[in-house]
Amino acid sequence: MGEIKQVLGSAVPPHTPHAISVSLPTWRDNVGYEEGDARVVNSMVSGYPRFFIHLSIERLAKFCEQKYGIGNERCMLLPTQKIAEDCRSFMHDRSVAVGTPINARLVHVFICPEEAQNGDAAPASKARGCADLHIVLFPADAFPIAKQFWQHTGLGISSRLAETCLALLPKENAAAVQRPTSPVSGRFPSKGHNRHYSSVKSPPTSPVLKPAKFSASSEADELDPDTVYLEERYGRNLPLEAASFAKRVLRSRVAGVLLRDDSAHTHEQKELEVGPSVRGISTVAADDVYLCPTGMSAIWTAHAAARATRPLAKSVCFGFPYTDTLKILEKWGPGCYFLGFGVDSDIDELEKILETEAARDSTKPPILALFTEFPSNPLLRSANLPRIRTLADKYDFLIVIDETIGNFVNVEVLPYADILVSSLTKVFSGASNVMGGSLILNPQGRHYPELKKHFNENFEDVYFDEDAIFMERNSRDFKRRIRVIDTNAEAVCDFLRAHSLAGGASSPAIKEVFYPKYTTRQNYDICRIKSADGGEAGGFGGLFSLTFTSLAASHAFFDALPCYKGPSLGTNFTLACPFTILAHFGELDWAAKYGVEEGLVRISVGMEDSRILLRSFEIALKAAEAALISA
Known part of the structure; x- marks a missing residue:
């Protein structure tokens, strides 16, 4: 540790193109970051991805603004139409609340290599395939609201997806990102808040670019052809085309059902040795696990599922949580009760809330769901889960537990939860070079059938394949x-x-x-x-x-x-x-x-x-x- 060289604004870990953290070595640097001090902000080449938009994503966004924007419009880049529509709805609802409605536009861009468009795809093109990009365009002064959606939900595109898109752009378009150009006026007429969804393809005559290369990394994080060969040849990464298998391994690993966790070896056979789960609920299966692009998106997804399947009511945030959990509960749905100490006296307060709400309307549960971390971040407090579970059974509300800090090697909390969420970005990965999240449904929970039906019908797998490849590798040990x-x-x-x-x-x-x-x-x-x-x-x-x-x-x-x-x-x-x-x-x-x-x-x-x-x-x-x- 004494030999660590800390350079303000550099990636942590160093020389890692998709680093999760950034070096802020002194207290003054951290205050400067929060105050927007140019000395700090202008030095940053990395940052936590839900707060600092990766430079590759910024570059791609700039291209999209130049090509599809009208006037001074800016944009957010999202992986699916549904998420883009959720972003637009969020921006509209938040802006209406303050009296200045925002009418965002949606554009869908489907980018393919030239070979794929001509029906003669080369192996390299098959490995990376085409890229699907959903663009939310809005007036520049609405960017702070769009950024809230990006930060709170964790559903923005992956930096690896951004690099895939940039690599597939025609050379002349990629080069244009580096210089200002006049935006395309009137390409897609504004239709207010009505849905507007356009489909665009890259010109079929465009040349194909090779993936962008970065400086050498100790984590071998960049996915250029040489790195791909080394990663696969020496058994670190699964082949890029094995993403679906990597996700199956990840779901099984998170479910705690793997009897033999040797994914690099079993890839050829495509078979995993599984048994009863070690998570305290033996019937948990890989199919009860849902992979998300970030830990926060798992929390957002859990809250959305609760709102979609249960009678609408306020939720409870129990204990002082990581900030965005509370923001999700406050900004989506009817709001929440905040019991910020997370100790037994707060459970006493919770009982009073439940009794009062049940007396007011006995036809529905008094609250929607209770969200808590086990233990909490940053005060490391652990809630009295048996007591909370008893109240949930009595008053018929969901319990959502975030086990990120505890992790299932140390604690067994699934028996108390209806939904269990975790940020795989953290110790599950450890390498700080890829984002990811997980959500588990408790098959023994009272509301499992309706939750399972909801996920079967509505869940979108938006975890980018290359991120899954890296997460699988990192989590083996x-x-x-x-x-x-x-x-x-x-x-x-x-x-x-x-x-x-x-x-x-x-x-x-x-x-x-x-x-x-x-x-x-x-x-x-x-x-x-x-x-x-x-x-x-x-x-x-x-x-x-x-x-x-x-x-x-x-x-x-x-x-x-x-x-x-x-x-x-x-x-x-x-x-x-x-x-x-x-x-x-x-x-x-x-x-x-x-x-x-x-x-x-x-x-x-x-x-x-x-x-x-x-x-x-x-x-x-x-x-x-x-x-x-x-x-």
């Missing part, structure tokens, strides 16, 4: 990686807590260590996986947060910690961020009411040597203590 990360995190947290106010240290710089081992431990242990002999086999995960006795100590600790600094978590390497600054910069006082302090530092522990990790945190601790003394 996730169980082994989690064990290492669990061990490392527990050692670091024990060290830091011994030097904290909560741990009884005198004049400490650290106030509290938020970690499932010390935070709502009883609730966590209820779901913590036990070994065959009754002992505890599940760990406490790799994420923890720190609060400090002064802001100066917090800043000093963060700046001195010799690890990567940037958004995201669950990486194979240690990654830290000033969580409240990044997630709640515009609402610091509100977050503080729920214990999410301005100076909170969130740390995701990686797989480094434990001795090196402990020395690194000792360096940061000494810096924080020195800042406390000099303050």
Whole structure:
């Protein structure tokens, strides 16, 4: 960790074209990012994909604006017509609420290589195929609302899909992206909010471009022909044409049914050895798992399914969640109740809400669904799931649990959920070079038949094939990686807590260590996986947060910690961020009411040597203590 070179705005991991994080090495850098400081923003070549639109997507969007836009229109790029229509509806509804209706237009572009259009596709063309692109065009000043849809739903196109599209564009069109051109006026007449869906193909005489190449990457992340050969030849990636098989492996892996998890070997036979699920519900099958392009899109999909299958009512957000979960519940449907502490006193409040709403209208459930994280991000609190499950059974509402932080190597929460969601982007992948999410229906749940029918009839697989290839590769050893990360995190947290106010240290710089081992431990242990002999086999995960006795100590600790600094978590390497600054910069006082302090530092522990990790945190601790003394 001490040898890490941190360059402001560079990709994390370095030299990774589809990196999930970005280097923001100091506290000042993070504040500058939130304030839009040109020093920070102009240096960024990467960022978390739901917040920072990948440069390849920006380039493709610019092309689409030039070719299909009218006047100053901007656009969002989405993978299907349905999602594009959802985006347009969201923009219309949000804009009507503030009195300035937005009428967005939809354009469908289907891009094929020249060989495919001429019916003489070469092998390379077959591997990458054609690209389907759905464009939502709108006035430039409406971009912030469109960006909300992109951020909250996680349904924007993949950066790998953007590169596929750019690679298939005719040379003259691709080159035109680099220089301003006059937009095409009147190509598609505006029809207000009426549906307008145009179909366009690339000219059949256009030459085919080879996929764009990037600088060499330690992750071998780019999909140029040489890389594809190396990845497949040495057994890392499945062949690109094996995407459907890779998705079947991923669904089986997430379902916990694989008896032999050797996808690279079994690809030739196309058969997977499966058995009863290890998730606490033995009847879970791969067909109960739905892959999503991001973790947040899994949450959005779960909420949409609840609204489509159950009587409409407010939902409950239980515990302080990652910010976009709450935004989804507030902005789609009739709203939600926010019980932001996530402790038993909030369950008491929940019971009062349920009783009041049931008395007001006994013909329907008092709430739609309860959403909670297990444990929560960033305070690592674990809800009392048995008590909540009892209320759900009594009052007939759905429970949606986000297990991203706990993960099913450590905890068993599916028996308490109707729908289980997770961000596969995090520790399931670990490599921080691909996005993904999963959603599982509990086949033993009371509402499984209606939910299953809804998904059978409405679910769209929009997980881009090349992302699935990388996710499959990355996740083959996730169980082994989690064990290492669990061990490392527990050692670091024990060290830091011994030097904290909560741990009884005198004049400490650290106030509290938020970690499932010390935070709502009883609730966590209820779901913590036990070994065959009754002992505890599940760990406490790799994420923890720190609060400090002064802001100066917090800043000093963060700046001195010799690890990567940037958004995201669950990486194979240690990654830290000033969580409240990044997630709640515009609402610091509100977050503080729920214990999410301005100076909170969130740390995701990686797989480094434990001795090196402990020395690194000792360096940061000494810096924080020195800042406390000099303050």
